Amino acid sequence: MTQLQKARRQETTPEMERVAAKEGLLTVEVRHQIAEGKVVIPANVNHKNLEPMGIGEGMTTKINANIGTSLDFPDQAREIEKMETAVRYGAHTIMDLSTGGKVDEIRRQILSRCSVPLGTVPIYQVATETIAKRKAIVDMNIDDILDVIRRQAEDGVDFMTIHAGLTLHAVERIKKQNRLMGVVSRGGSFLTAWIMKNQKENPFYEHFDKILDIAEEYDVTMSLGDALRPGSLYDATDRPQIDELIILGELVDRCRERGVQVMVEGPGHVPLDQIVTNVKLEKRLAHGAPFYVLGPLVTDVAPGYDHIVGAIGGAIAASAGADYLCYVTPAEHLGLPGPDEVRQGVIASLIAAHAADIMKFPGRALQWDDKMSQARRSLDWKAQRELAIDPDRFDEIRNKYKSSSDACSMCGDLCALKIVDECFGINRSGYKKQL
Amino acid sequence: MTQLQKARRQETTPEMERVAAKEGLLTVEVRHQIAEGKVVIPANVNHKNLEPMGIGEGMTTKINANIGTSLDFPDQAREIEKMETAVRYGAHTIMDLSTGGKVDEIRRQILSRCSVPLGTVPIYQVATETIAKRKAIVDMNIDDILDVIRRQAEDGVDFMTIHAGLTLHAVERIKKQNRLMGVVSRGGSFLTAWIMKNQKENPFYEHFDKILDIAEEYDVTMSLGDALRPGSLYDATDRPQIDELIILGELVDRCRERGVQVMVEGPGHVPLDQIVTNVKLEKRLAHGAPFYVLGPLVTDVAPGYDHIVGAIGGAIAASAGADYLCYVTPAEHLGLPGPDEVRQGVIASLIAAHAADIMKFPGRALQWDDKMSQARRSLDWKAQRELAIDPDRFDEIRNKYKSSSDACSMCGDLCALKIVDECFGINRSGYKKQL
Numbered sequence: 001m002t003q004l005q006k007a008r009r010q011e012t013t014p015e016m017e018r019v020a021a022k023e024g025l026l027t028v029e030v031r032h033q034i035a036e037g038k039v040v041i042p043a044n045v046n047h048k049n050l051e052p053m054g055i056g057e058g059m060t061t062k063i064n065a066n067i068g069t070s071l072d073f074p075d076q077a078r079e080i081e082k083m084e085t086a087v088r089y090g091a092h093t094i095m096d097l098s099t100g101g102k103v104d105e106i107r108r109q110i111l112s113r114c115s116v117p118l119g120t121v122p123i124y125q126v127a128t129e130t131i132a133k134r135k136a137i138v139d140m141n142i143d144d145i146l147d148v149i150r151r152q153a154e155d156g157v158d159f160m161t162i163h164a165g166l167t168l169h170a171v172e173r174i175k176k177q178n179r180l181m182g183v184v185s186r187g188g189s190f191l192t193a194w195i196m197k198n199q200k201e202n203p204f205y206e207h208f209d210k211i212l213d214i215a216e217e218y219d220v221t222m223s224l225g226d227a228l229r230p231g232s233l234y235d236a237t238d239r240p241q242i243d244e245l246i247i248l249g250e251l252v253d254r255c256r257e258r259g260v261q262v263m264v265e266g267p268g269h270v271p272l273d274q275i276v277t278n279v280k281l282e283k284r285l286a287h288g289a290p291f292y293v294l295g296p297l298v299t300d301v302a303p304g305y306d307h308i309v310g311a312i313g314g315a316i317a318a319s320a321g322a323d324y325l326c327y328v329t330p331a332e333h334l335g336l337p338g339p340d341e342v343r344q345g346v347i348a349s350l351i352a353a354h355a356a357d358i359m360k361f362p363g364r365a366l367q368w369d370d371k372m373s374q375a376r377r378s379l380d381w382k383a384q385r386e387l388a389i390d391p392d393r394f395d396e397i398r399n400k401y402k403s404s405s406d407a408c409s410m411c412g413d414l415c416a417l418k419i420v421d422e423c424f425g426i427n428r429s430g431y432k433k434q435l
Numbered sequence: 436m437t438q439l440q441k442a443r444r445q446e447t448t449p450e451m452e453r454v455a456a457k458e459g460l461l462t463v464e465v466r467h468q469i470a471e472g473k474v475v476i477p478a479n480v481n482h483k484n485l486e487p488m489g490i491g492e493g494m495t496t497k498i499n500a501n502i503g504t505s506l507d508f509p510d511q512a513r514e515i516e517k518m519e520t521a522v523r524y525g526a527h528t529i530m531d532l533s534t535g536g537k538v539d540e541i542r543r544q545i546l547s548r549c550s551v552p553l554g555t556v557p558i559y560q561v562a563t564e565t566i567a568k569r570k571a572i573v574d575m576n577i578d579d580i581l582d583v584i585r586r587q588a589e590d591g592v593d594f595m596t597i598h599a600g601l602t603l604h605a606v607e608r609i610k611k612q613n614r615l616m617g618v619v620s621r622g623g624s625f626l627t628a629w630i631m632k633n634q635k636e637n638p639f640y641e642h643f644d645k646i647l648d649i650a651e652e653y654d655v656t657m658s659l660g661d662a663l664r665p666g667s668l669y670d671a672t673d674r675p676q677i678d679e680l681i682i683l684g685e686l687v688d689r690c691r692e693r694g695v696q697v698m699v700e701g702p703g704h705v706p707l708d709q710i711v712t713n714v715k716l717e718k719r720l721a722h723g724a725p726f727y728v729l730g731p732l733v734t735d736v737a738p739g740y741d742h743i744v745g746a747i748g749g750a751i752a753a754s755a756g757a758d759y760l761c762y763v764t765p766a767e768h769l770g771l772p773g774p775d776e777v778r779q780g781v782i783a784s785l786i787a788a789h790a791a792d793i794m795k796f797p798g799r800a801l802q803w804d805d806k807m808s809q810a811r812r813s814l815d816w817k818a819q820r821e822l823a824i825d826p827d828r829f830d831e832i833r834n835k836y837k838s839s840s841d842a843c844s845m846c847g848d849l850c851a852l853k854i855v856d857e858c859f860g861i862n863r864s865g866y867k868k869q870l
Binding site: 099183388404 | 535631750766776801812829831837840844850851
């Protein structure tokens, strides 16, 4: 049985208990949210040593790091290093998007070392295997798809992006929609090509129940992919995007009817003032299903800095109710990220998530900030380092610009804190006790 | 006469014309906003070769980069390199906050090479000169202050942070306000010490008219400093901060009465959901004066990444009406930044400003994004590089992760854009002409 099915029977699982403990909630509260479909715990029955994570309304905002080989960089060891880097710096989940090298083997290697929930996009593997058979992507069929999904589910994949919302009807209409970027989702592009060539309904949509059979068996959480996510500000919140969101909402109902956990994917490039609308719309059209957003990217012009662009959008989205942020790295739009870009992407997303959680859950989230400010106030550099979101980075910069005083090299002995301490006659070491 | 005095007489200056041309507005529109006090053009009559900049309502959002020596890093050449780096990457203004080495000489060197408006915080130099005379900061007097302000004005400084809003009355009350961080503004801490020791009114407040005499003579724009800006989320939007903002509003009136251009400084550490309130409050209490905000920083826990934290807050502040963002670098809270941190701080602030301008002025700002998306759509890497906010960074990452295909190494030949092109039978080179 899935977490959802058990929650509906008011059965408590170890995963629910663990999530409740981490979130500082009662288990019954978490269970209630799962039963309502407002929270998911992606936890494949075959994923050993999993640290379960709650995603959805009432949970702190989670962030995901994408890793995985590409045709240009099929090196397995590099992707394992990226996975370990992402987890070390705080990623709550990992997605393996491998398309280069031995995809099954890479996934199994990653799963065996990955304590956080692992997601995949099965169509990527279907496409690479179809190509390997010297066929074109448009030649894949539902058996190829179900074969990959079953293999990945058996391995222990906790959640899968399923692009079932792109319909034949939508593909026929999209050419009239004056999109600037067209289809930028990779899975969406494979399916657009497949649908156009075969003039048949999207096999993920057509055979959605067969996919749910497997999902139910292993408790794989469905992450309904947005094949038509906007790839430029120009295309944001347009008819194709919202049209697909309505279909995704219908698919949420079908997952819930089957007892399969489900969340919805969204955004991409969205202007700052359309983000809240996107979040509210998903929560309404998908009946409160957890919302998993990429970015959102609030400008198109900053390749090399899209982790910052995504942090701006992510903070706004999460504060409006998005539950789960997919990171963007500085390599976005330029190439496959390496470990350093993974680290930067993870931290930027964590900052966005935490900034939003301060608003969503001030009681829980602000304690960290208050402790940091106390440490800062008392010029306690050791405590500041320990509390820093990235202590390694703290050291890197502090050691680069050392000061001769006990303050920092920005102001040295002209430090505002030191000066005010002196004039108020305050003994700095007393600060910790004051608060 | 100042730009404000001329605007009131409906006289058009070359600076107004230049600003109007850059903003894509009519000169009469810019002049009207200046006459109303809603826009300033910081342009000291003695600053040669100045590229004037309009700051305020109706103007695109501007960003400032702080540079300047410290006690630990008094090297003049390094600060000139930082100034040049900041201007090269797009800073609209520079502030020289030097407190180490020969402060007059450094400022003059910077001014002679600085084509954008230059600001200072005169109390920093007053403090260093007072200390150099083997006296304490609390020994400075109004003559020392006016001497520095006049010297800087004569040199051509375009705008000055004047901490005239911190009153004797406020200092007496602040101890009861349960602030976590107390006073974190450096100028504010000097004045708190001075006021407590001397038990007299803040000399900048007491003798504000004498400061305005000099400001009027050289057309130095007053940037009213917020001595009590919050240094932690815990202290944000508290009574001391808003109390001071009211005084700053009164001082705005006094500047305007004298025909002196004026803007108001604000934020620091502010939770995401209090930013809009801060901006609306300033616009109301200071009667529409341009709002110049530091950050805002939406969390305290990310030293090493405060440029990202500030970009989140800055984008929200600017989209709510803040006119001018002071950058924050990755070295904030850790040390004096070097050239690389200056570059990162400038770009992060520019991203925030542009993301907000897309909302404020979609007609003007979105053209850049649309061009970038067109270039991306047609896989035109040369055009993408030219349009990138930082073409050097574009090269650094793209060269690091090269692809064997004409797409990027993220997807290689599995590029969504390429696949959809093929299935729609689109010749990619035709894209540029389509839009």
